[in-house]
Amino acid sequence: MAEHDDVREPVLIxxxxxxxxxxxxxxxxxxxxxxxxxxxxxxxxxxxQHPSTHGVLHVLLELDGEEVxxxxxxxxxxxxGLEKLSEHxxxxxxxxxxxxxxxxxxxxxELAFARALESMMxxxxxxxxxxxxxxxxxxxxxxxxxxxxGTFGMDIGAMAPFLYILRDRDAVLDVLEEITGARMMFxxxxxxxxxxxxxxxxxxxxxxxxxxxxxxxxxxYHDLLTGNEIFRARVRDIxxxxxxxxxxxxxxxACLRGSGVAWDVRKERPYAAYGELDFDIPSGSKxxxxxxxxxxxxxxxxxxxxxxxxxxxxxxxxxxxxxxKVLRPPEGEAxxxxxxxxxxxxxxxxxxxxxKPTRMRLRPPSYFNLAVIDEILxxxxxxxxxxxxxxxxxxxxxxxx
Amino acid sequence: MSPWxxxxxxxxxxxxxxxxxxxxxxxxxxxxxxxFHARIGPNRVGxxxxxxxxxxxxxxxxxxDFAPRAADKWLFTLAPLVVFVPAFxxxxxLPFSETWVIADLETGVLYTFAALSMVPIGILxxxxxxxxxxxxxxxxxxxxxxIAYEVPLLLSAxxxxxxxGTMDMGVISEAQQGAWAVIPRWYIFHPIGFGAFLLFxxxxxxxxxxxxxxxxxxxxxxxxxxxxxxxxxxxxxxFLAEFSNSFIVxxxxxxxxxxxxxxxxxxxxxxxxxxxVVFVLKVYFGIFVLMWIRGTQPRIRIDQLLSLxxxxxxxxxxxxxxxxxxxxxxxx
Numbered sequence: 001m002a003e004h005d006d007v008r009e010p011v012l013i014x015x016x017x018x019x020x021x022x023x024x025x026x027x028x029x030x031x032x033x034x035x036x037x038x039x040x041x042x043x044x045x046x047x048x049q050h051p052s053t054h055g056v057l058h059v060l061l062e063l064d065g066e067e068v069x070x071x072x073x074x075x076x077x078x079x080x081g082l083e084k085l086s087e088h089x090x091x092x093x094x095x096x097x098x099x100x101x102x103x104x105x106x107x108x109x110e111l112a113f114a115r116a117l118e119s120m121m122x123x124x125x126x127x128x129x130x131x132x133x134x135x136x137x138x139x140x141x142x143x144x145x146x147x148x149x150g151t152f153g154m155d156i157g158a159m160a161p162f163l164y165i166l167r168d169r170d171a172v173l174d175v176l177e178e179i180t181g182a183r184m185m186f187x188x189x190x191x192x193x194x195x196x197x198x199x200x201x202x203x204x205x206x207x208x209x210x211x212x213x214x215x216x217x218x219x220x221y222h223d224l225l226t227g228n229e230i231f232r233a234r235v236r237d238i239x240x241x242x243x244x245x246x247x248x249x250x251x252x253x254a255c256l257r258g259s260g261v262a263w264d265v266r267k268e269r270p271y272a273a274y275g276e277l278d279f280d281i282p283s284g285s286k287x288x289x290x291x292x293x294x295x296x297x298x299x300x301x302x303x304x305x306x307x308x309x310x311x312x313x314x315x316x317x318x319x320x321x322x323x324x325k326v327l328r329p330p331e332g333e334a335x336x337x338x339x340x341x342x343x344x345x346x347x348x349x350x351x352x353x354x355x356k357p358t359r360m361r362l363r364p365p366s367y368f369n370l371a372v373i374d375e376i377l378x379x380x381x382x383x384x385x386x387x388x389x390x391x392x393x394x395x396x397x398x399x400x401x
Numbered sequence: 402m403s404p405w406x407x408x409x410x411x412x413x414x415x416x417x418x419x420x421x422x423x424x425x426x427x428x429x430x431x432x433x434x435x436x437f438h439a440r441i442g443p444n445r446v447g448x449x450x451x452x453x454x455x456x457x458x459x460x461x462x463x464x465x466d467f468a469p470r471a472a473d474k475w476l477f478t479l480a481p482l483v484v485f486v487p488a489f490x491x492x493x494x495l496p497f498s499e500t501w502v503i504a505d506l507e508t509g510v511l512y513t514f515a516a517l518s519m520v521p522i523g524i525l526x527x528x529x530x531x532x533x534x535x536x537x538x539x540x541x542x543x544x545x546x547x548i549a550y551e552v553p554l555l556l557s558a559x560x561x562x563x564x565x566g567t568m569d570m571g572v573i574s575e576a577q578q579g580a581w582a583v584i585p586r587w588y589i590f591h592p593i594g595f596g597a598f599l600l601f602x603x604x605x606x607x608x609x610x611x612x613x614x615x616x617x618x619x620x621x622x623x624x625x626x627x628x629x630x631x632x633x634x635x636x637x638x639x640f641l642a643e644f645s646n647s648f649i650v651x652x653x654x655x656x657x658x659x660x661x662x663x664x665x666x667x668x669x670x671x672x673x674x675x676x677x678v679v680f681v682l683k684v685y686f687g688i689f690v691l692m693w694i695r696g697t698q699p700r701i702r703i704d705q706l707l708s709l710x711x712x713x714x715x716x717x718x719x720x721x722x723x724x725x726x727x728x729x730x731x732x733x
Binding site: 042044050051052066153156157158159160163164167224225228230231233234381382383384385386 | 542701
């Protein structure tokens with residue numbers, strides 16, 4: 001940020017403290033003091049090493065006391081060059097990279113990529129494969145939202161929910177392991193179908209978990225957080241994103257639905273088995289942290305119900321289409337998107353007809369969702385910064401790629 | 402026995418009590434919180450993890466004695482002691498039984514509150530001296546919180562003092578001996594005492610920096626608040642003081658509202674024989690309740706905390722004193 005000429009003398013608390021990075025021009029406000037008493041704003045670096053920035057997010061905060069005057073997210077600490085790496089790999093090798101983008105719901109990224117390839121190569125995906133894809137998407141959505149709920153609780157200061165959800169997430173991961181052989185890095189959705197069929201044991205485990213979860217654990221979470229007076233006081237009217245701002249910033253997922261726009265890729269551009277399924281799109285009205293919280297909690301319930309429907313109505317037949325051993329999509333490009341737990345996750349693939357993509361680009365939803373914090377954070381307290389960032393549900397793996 | 406030797410022995414007894422309490426509470430905190438969090442807790446060191454504290458202390462003792470380059474070295478070293486010493490001194494007036502008191506003070510309640518109120522000064526020093534912005538914010542929060550909650554904490558104890566007519570903790574305990582028919586004569590079961598206890602509980606949680614009022618640490622907001630730059634035994638001192646504060650506040654609650662060492666329905670001589678055990682068990686139950694709250698509640702925001710303190714607790718507790726005064730005058 002050296003190019004900004006407006007950087008003031010750094011504000012030091014004590015002699016010898018290292019100089020904080022300056023904020024870019026235009027973000028400065030004049031410090032307000034009582035009776036013209038000279039006060040200075042404090043600039044703190046929240047992250048990349050901070051317990052509540054969900055990994056390695058770095059937020060520059062300019063504070064007036066405890067109140068945020070300006071905020072700016074600084075990204076890139078987890079950049080691994082996934083897009084560039086993809087250009088040096090054959091198409092069937094890319095899935096394993098994509099799992100590492102959004103590591104809480106790898107299936108969704110795989111699915112978006114597979115759909116882009118299928119549309120280029122005009123592969124017809126068998127019905128059973130489409131239903132299996134939807135099933136995997138819904139149970140990873142459930143586990144991803146659980147992790148979000150736990151960490152959000154932790155941001156607000158409640159330790160217990162996080163440890164409770166880990167118990168449930170473990171059960172979900174066991175199911176995923178039974179189906180795909182992996183707990184997080186699945187590489188399960190392949191162009192043309194899926195890697196394995198579901199086993200009766202996995203089906204059994206899934207239903208057992210859902211019974212337990214819906215009857216006992218989910219109500220327990222509502223008791224722990226939703227009904228808690230302190231929790232409500234902390235999230236109500238905090239981090240309000242109004243409808244217009246949400247649309248203008250290109251928010252998707254629960255952040256958009258929380259602001260009252262019931263838009264969901266699963267409904268608008270149905271993929272996998274979603275066109276044949278009947279489900280609700282929960283949405284909020286005000287766009288505060290509470291609405292986003294309630295939308296996600298409802299989505300957990302809906303995802304559980306969808307998983308049951310998908311298990312019930314699973315069609316018979318092959319789970320993989322006939323695809324060539326080496327994938328060579330014709331010259332051209334394709335974009336496909338899915339509704340990941342965080343929003344619209346898109347993959348854009350450009351092919352020159354060879355066995356490697358010329359360019360592969362991810363549209364990570366939490367990257368776009370995070371952009372809104374510069375706009376909404378000023379005026380909040382430090383404690384709210386944590387709540388707002390938590391309510392947006394970011395995964396740095398997909399933001400930095 | 403010479404008064405010097407007597408004094409020295411009493412101080413040593415207090416120190417032994419404080420350290421033992423620390424040892425027990427570290428393990429208890431980890432085990433109890435683990436149970437509230439649907440996990441098992443430490444179970445590797447010694448049988449059922451009983452020696453975990455030994456491992457913890459060993460780790461703290463062998464850590465590098467580190468201070469940030471920019472820290473104010475003198476204050477940085479002083480701060481843990483400023484936190485530690487008053488916490489230690491507060492043990493003096495606690496009545497474990499009719500005779501087991503380190504220093505039998507007539508103004509025991511006031512003395513204990515005074516000792517407790519020194520702690521945030523040390524936290525403020527720690528926050529300032531660390532030369533870390535998160536620490537500073539934690540220290541400032543501690544100062545704001547102390548001013549807001551010291552007052553209602555003391556005010557909430559006054560109705561009980563008025564009921565008992567003394568500030569001597571031993572006499573307050575004795576006044577709660579016996580029972581009204583089936584209800585123990587403890588002040589918690591007295592209509593005024595019950596209201597005072599609710600105020601006391603809220604103010605005490607804030608005074609202890611306990612969830613939901615753990616503002617100055619607030620690990621999800623301020624990294625570790627005032628303790629961010631502390632490690633090794635300095636950190637150990639800060640935590641020892643914190644554990645000992647929860648003992649003291651819990652002991653205050655026991656004396657003021659739960660009858661001190663007394664037990665109802667049993668012959669007085671029997672209870673007197675095991676009075677210290679009764680007292681300590683009651684105190685540890687209080688600490689268990691604190692941990693319970695810590696395990697389940699989220700954290701309130703600093704502005705909500707301050708407005709609760711100034712706008713609700715202080716007026717209500719002042720009103721409570723007035724009400725108690727009128728009641729005592731009218732009823733007798």
